[in-house]
Amino acid sequence: MEPLKFVRAGKWLVPLRDPLAKWFRGLSLKQHLLLTVLMPFLLASVAIPLFFRLTGDAHSRSIEDAARERGLAIVQLLAPAAEFGIAVRSPAHLDHLLQTVLDQQDVVAVTIYSHAGEVIAEGGRAEVATPSLIVTTTRARLIEARNGRISFAAPVTSAPVAFDDVEAAGLSADAPLAQDTMGWVYVELDTHASAQRENSAILFFLLLALVTLLFSACSALHLAHKVDEPLAHLARAVRRMLDGDVDASVPVDAVSPELQSLQDGVNALGRAIANLQGTMHRRIEETTGILAYQVRHDPLTGLSNRRAFEEALDEAMSASRRASDQSALCFMDLDHFKLVNDAGGHAAGDALLCEIAMLIQHRLRTQDLICRIGGDEFALILRGCTRDDAKCITMSLCEAIAALSFYWEDECFKVSVSIGVTLIDETATSKMDLLKAADAACYSAKRHGRNQVVVHQGARLA
Numbered sequence: 001m002e003p004l005k006f007v008r009a010g011k012w013l014v015p016l017r018d019p020l021a022k023w024f025r026g027l028s029l030k031q032h033l034l035l036t037v038l039m040p041f042l043l044a045s046v047a048i049p050l051f052f053r054l055t056g057d058a059h060s061r062s063i064e065d066a067a068r069e070r071g072l073a074i075v076q077l078l079a080p081a082a083e084f085g086i087a088v089r090s091p092a093h094l095d096h097l098l099q100t101v102l103d104q105q106d107v108v109a110v111t112i113y114s115h116a117g118e119v120i121a122e123g124g125r126a127e128v129a130t131p132s133l134i135v136t137t138t139r140a141r142l143i144e145a146r147n148g149r150i151s152f153a154a155p156v157t158s159a160p161v162a163f164d165d166v167e168a169a170g171l172s173a174d175a176p177l178a179q180d181t182m183g184w185v186y187v188e189l190d191t192h193a194s195a196q197r198e199n200s201a202i203l204f205f206l207l208l209a210l211v212t213l214l215f216s217a218c219s220a221l222h223l224a225h226k227v228d229e230p231l232a233h234l235a236r237a238v239r240r241m242l243d244g245d246v247d248a249s250v251p252v253d254a255v256s257p258e259l260q261s262l263q264d265g266v267n268a269l270g271r272a273i274a275n276l277q278g279t280m281h282r283r284i285e286e287t288t289g290i291l292a293y294q295v296r297h298d299p300l301t302g303l304s305n306r307r308a309f310e311e312a313l314d315e316a317m318s319a320s321r322r323a324s325d326q327s328a329l330c331f332m333d334l335d336h337f338k339l340v341n342d343a344g345g346h347a348a349g350d351a352l353l354c355e356i357a358m359l360i361q362h363r364l365r366t367q368d369l370i371c372r373i374g375g376d377e378f379a380l381i382l383r384g385c386t387r388d389d390a391k392c393i394t395m396s397l398c399e400a401i402a403a404l405s406f407y408w409e410d411e412c413f414k415v416s417v418s419i420g421v422t423l424i425d426e427t428a429t430s431k432m433d434l435l436k437a438a439d440a441a442c443y444s445a446k447r448h449g450r451n452q453v454v455v456h457q458g459a460r461l462a
């Protein structure tokens with residue numbers, strides 16, 4: 001594994017290859033989406049318990065503080081409200097009061113004492129009450145807090161008592177009772193219920209978050225599937241195109257218009273590549289055909305060239321050896337062709353060569369082959385042909401060319417041809433010997449006055 005390298009970013013050195021970033025880049029789209037959805041919840045599920053653990057004491061203290069304030073307020077209100085009930089000893093009035101107080105949040109017990117310290121009305125079950133402490137209380141105050149329960153007591157006086165004034169006057173809780181004390185009220189609160197309610201609320205929110213998370217994860221998976229699948233199709237299609245399958249296409253069925261246009265684009269790209277490939281194939285075939293034609297043909301006359309001629313000669317020799325299929329090889333050299341070039345120019349010479357090529361071609365049989373093998377030289381291979389046939393065909397050619405009147409720029413030119421013939425039969429030993437024999441016969445025709453046919457017969461010419 002490569003060691004980590006660091007680069008300077010401002011005043012910090014940061015790792016060049018962050019393994020976490022590398023891991024993150026390696027995730028699939030589906031994993032990315034899931035991580036994006038789950039990450040906030042994972043962070044929250046760590047942060048929330050941590051928060052409650054760190055703030056747990058303060059939290060329970062704040063619940064207790066609130067209970068203290070509430071308990072004190074209740075006894076302060078209850079004391080004057082109970083004055084009448086105590087004075088007239090009305091159980092109905094006192095019961096109504098008790099019920100009202102018991103309905104308050106966290107209140108679990110209420111007791112009303114008479115001036116003599118007797119219980120004259122009671123509701124709920126007091127657990128931390130200490131009657132001796134209650135009946136000696138001279139102002140509204142917290143009596144005791146134990147096991148999550150907090151108890152409060154306040155004296156009931158016949159005239160309103162300003163509790164703050166008592167405190168301001170410096171009286172203690174144990175100061176002697178005022179003459180007009182009619183009794184006491186006692187209230188007990190249980191903070192467990194509040195804490196439990198808050199815990200239930202937190203649990204509810206956590207459950208709600210979990211359900212939301214599950215819903216989000218399902219949505220993310222669904223979305224990832226809807227995005228991931230078309231992208232996977234696209235990737236497969238592009239890979240197939242790279243492998244040469246230009247017909248690869250994808251169905252245009254994505255849920256979003258952006259993805260649909262991407263699918264359309266890949267299909268259009270495939271079609272464009274297929275068209276381009278087709279055009280290229282056609283052009284290559286055309287070019288290959290042209291090259292193949294050019295390799296075996298004379299560009300001026302369109303006749304077969306020397307290469308094609310030599311191949312045909314090999315074939316004729318093989319045929320003659322195989323099946324005694326006799327052929328004739330003829331060399332034709334135009335007479336005084338140079339004069340046409342000199343008088344009419346090279347273009348005139350070219351035109352005459354083409355006209356003579358056409359003339360010869362039209363007079364040959366389908367199995368025969370005519371080639372242009374040099375400037376004004378042509379070669380014929382007459383297949384399935386006796387000496388007499390060869391002589392007859394070449395003489396008719398000789399006559400036709402001699403009879404030709406070639407016009408160029410209002411000038412008439414007459415040319416003739418000297419032809420040397422040799423037979424290709426089972427006695428033909430080599431191609432070189434055949435070529436030499438035909439050439440010698442042609443040369444002999446030239447020497448004997450041109451415009452004639454000379455047939456090579458073994459060692460002699462006729």
Ligand SMILES: Nc1nc2c(ncn2[C@@H]2O[C@H](COP(=O)(O)OP(=O)(O)OP(=O)(O)O)[C@@H](O)[C@H]2O)c(=O)[nH]1
Nearest residue numbers: 333334335336337338339341346347349350375376
């Ligand atoms: N127009 C034209 N002339 C060519 C071409 N190739 C060769 N030639 C000319 O053809 C002539 C052939 O030479 P020769 O065969 O000696 O000329 P010739 O007048 O026919 O002489 P003999 O064969 O002795 O009758 C030369 O003048 C070449 O320049 C060609 O493709 N086009």
